[in-house]
Amino acid sequence: MPQLNKLRTALPGGPGGNTAPPSSTRLRTALTVFFALDGFLFAGWVVRIPAIKQQTGASASTLGLALLGVSAGAVITMMLTGRLCRRFGSHPVAVVCGILLSLSIALPARTHSALSLGLVLLVFGAAYGGMNVAMNSAAVDLVAALRRPVMPSFHAAFSLGGMIGAGLGGLVAGGLSPSAHLLCLTGIGLLVTAFAGPVLLRYPSLKAAPTAADGGARERRPDGRARRVVILFGVIALCTAYGEGALADWGALHLEQDLHAHPGVAAAGYSLFALAMTAGRLSGTVLLERLGQTRTLVAGGGTAAAGMLLGSLAPTTWLALLGFAVTGLGLANIFPVAVGRAGELAGPGGVAAASTLGYGGMLLGPPAIGFLADWFSLPVALTTVALLAMAAAALGYGARNAAHA
Numbered sequence: 001m002p003q004l005n006k007l008r009t010a011l012p013g014g015p016g017g018n019t020a021p022p023s024s025t026r027l028r029t030a031l032t033v034f035f036a037l038d039g040f041l042f043a044g045w046v047v048r049i050p051a052i053k054q055q056t057g058a059s060a061s062t063l064g065l066a067l068l069g070v071s072a073g074a075v076i077t078m079m080l081t082g083r084l085c086r087r088f089g090s091h092p093v094a095v096v097c098g099i100l101l102s103l104s105i106a107l108p109a110r111t112h113s114a115l116s117l118g119l120v121l122l123v124f125g126a127a128y129g130g131m132n133v134a135m136n137s138a139a140v141d142l143v144a145a146l147r148r149p150v151m152p153s154f155h156a157a158f159s160l161g162g163m164i165g166a167g168l169g170g171l172v173a174g175g176l177s178p179s180a181h182l183l184c185l186t187g188i189g190l191l192v193t194a195f196a197g198p199v200l201l202r203y204p205s206l207k208a209a210p211t212a213a214d215g216g217a218r219e220r221r222p223d224g225r226a227r228r229v230v231i232l233f234g235v236i237a238l239c240t241a242y243g244e245g246a247l248a249d250w251g252a253l254h255l256e257q258d259l260h261a262h263p264g265v266a267a268a269g270y271s272l273f274a275l276a277m278t279a280g281r282l283s284g285t286v287l288l289e290r291l292g293q294t295r296t297l298v299a300g301g302g303t304a305a306a307g308m309l310l311g312s313l314a315p316t317t318w319l320a321l322l323g324f325a326v327t328g329l330g331l332a333n334i335f336p337v338a339v340g341r342a343g344e345l346a347g348p349g350g351v352a353a354a355s356t357l358g359y360g361g362m363l364l365g366p367p368a369i370g371f372l373a374d375w376f377s378l379p380v381a382l383t384t385v386a387l388l389a390m391a392a393a394a395l396g397y398g399a400r401n402a403a404h405a
Contacts, residue, residue, distance in 0.1 A: 028142060028150070030199035034094055034135050035154045036161035037192050041105050042128060043165030044185045048109070051178045058114040066118035071363050073125025074132075075356055081133040082352030090137035090348060091200035097131035098197060102189025109179040129359070136351045138200070140343030149293070151340040152284025152333045159278040163271070230342045230350045232399050234357030236297065237338040239392035240331050241358045243304065243385040245365030247273050251324060254312070254378050261317040269324050276325040280332025293337050294400040301393025304330025305386040312382035327385070334392055341399075 053063050084093050104127050107120035139154045172181055248270055256266035287296050304327050311323025335358060342354035365385075372381035 024142070024146065026199050027203050028146075030196040031135065031139055031142065032154060032157045033192060033196040034098060034131070034200075035139075035157040036164075037098065037189060037196075038101070038128070038131055038135065039158040039161030039163075040165035041101055041185055041189055043162040044169045045105055045108065045124070045182065047166050047169035047173060048178045048181060051173070052108050052111075052117065055109070055178065056112055056114055056117050058117070062114040063117075066114045066121060069118040069121030070125035070128065071359070073122040073127075074129030074359055077126040077129040078133050078352045078356045078359070079349075081130040082137070082347075082349040084130075085134055085137045085348035085351075090134045090141065091203060094131060094134035094138055095193065095197040095200055097127050097134055098193040099190065100127035101131050102186050102193060105189065106179075106182045106186040109177075109182045129355075132359075133348065133352045133355055136339050136355060137343060137348040140340055140347075140351060143340060144344065148285065149288035149340075150285050151336040152281040152288070155333075155336040156278055156281030156284070159274060159281060163274055163278065226345050229399060230346050230353050231357070232395060233338040233342040233345075233350075234354040236392045236395050236399075237335050237342075237354050237358030238361030238364070239301075239388040239395075240304075240334040240338070241361035242365040242368075242388050243308065243327065243331050244277075245362035246369045246382065246385050247324065247327070249366040250369050250373075250378065250382065251311075254382060255317055255320060258377075258379055259314075259317045259320055265317060265321075269321060272321055273324040273328040276328030277332045280329040281336065284333040284336065287333060288337070293341065294396060296333055297337055297396025297399075298393045300330045300332065300334045301389045301391075301396060302330070303327075304334075304389035305393070306330075308386035308389060309383060312379045312386070327389075330389065334396070337396075 049063075049067070056063075056066075058066060081093060081097070101124070104120070104124040107123065108117055111117040111120055135154070139151055143149065143151050169181065176184070251269045251273065252266040255261040255269045256263060261269075284296075291299065307323045307326025307328075307330055309323070311320050311327055314320040314323055339351055339354045339358070342350035344350075346353070368384065369378070369381045372384065
């Protein structure tokens with residue numbers, strides 16, 4: 001495998017290696033830090049949305065339109081980032097996007113209208129989407145070089161970073177203004193990027209030139225079948241992200257409104273889901289090594305479906321909380337596996353396509369649940385998370401031979 005050969009020659013003392021290159025362990029650590037930083041910064045912004053709403057004087061509807069700027073910027077940039085990664089390598093693109101994300105997170109606190117907020121969120125969303133594609137592309141290459149399925153560990157770092165960012169944001173929200181808080185996040189982001197970025201920049205890009213050994217497989221355009229399989233994995237990622245978005249926006253309301261849970265207990269519902277997802281991703285490498293990718297997808301989808309049926313239809317709060325936790329465990333590794341397989345097939349372009357579809361699922365989930373709740377009821381609407389989890393399991397089984405596309 002050419003990536004493995006390149007990684008070995010880059011190690012200290014290897015033939016043709018740099019005089020002081022970082023080891024594969026340092027590269028993996030740096031990428032893990034970038035994933036954690038991405039989740040940390042995004043969560044730090046999310047917890048200040050209520051204060052930004054008050055600052056801008058936006059209504060619920062105009063705020064919703066402004067928040068679409070994040071989504072629009074991310075979706076537009078994701079496909080462009082795939083091309084940039086192919087041209088310049090995913091490592092420098094990830095570093096540049098890390099700097100832009102750190103700088104742009106301070107901008108929302110400087111706005112005083114919904115229009116200006118939406119415009120700066122376009123910039124923030126563009127940096128966020130670009131960083132996601134670049135990081136995942138770099139991770140896919142490193143996974144191939146190491147020949148170990150460590151992709152879930154990177155996404156575990158993202159989840160853990162998000163939990164820390166949300167927790168710290170909640171603690172300082174009462175004492176720091178949005179401007180001071182987000183400016184602090186800018187400083188933290190730039191410091192972390194300055195610490196971890198040089199490792200990526202010094203490390204030779206795994207996007208090596210095509211060789212006779214691989215026939216230029218990583219640089220050629222995927223054929224029609226490979227593109228269809230990439231879309232298939234993107235749909236699997238969408239099914240997972242749909243559930244994440246739905247539980248983030250509607251889980252607490254279901255616990256409080258339908259099961260009459262205390263507001264504090266209701267608020268803990270998503271935290272429990274996120275904690276279970278983080279734990280599931282931390283154990284993802286072991287699962288993949290023991291079960292393989294297909295069985296991990298199928299088992300994860302089935303587990304998430306069972307958990308969400310319990311979470312949405314349980315008659316008591318504690319059973320619903322158990323269902324949320326089981327759902328988090330089930331969904332934990334589906335998105336990393338789907339994005340990783342898309343990257344194996346089509347390089348950064350595959351990562352970009354699968355990530356864009358997956359992100360679309362996170363956007364689709366909350367409004368879809370809202371409409372279905374109006375037509376039927378919120379518990380019934382939440383069962384669609386279970387349906388899509390089962391769809392992900394079925395699609396994962398159907399794609400069991402996709403590695404040979």
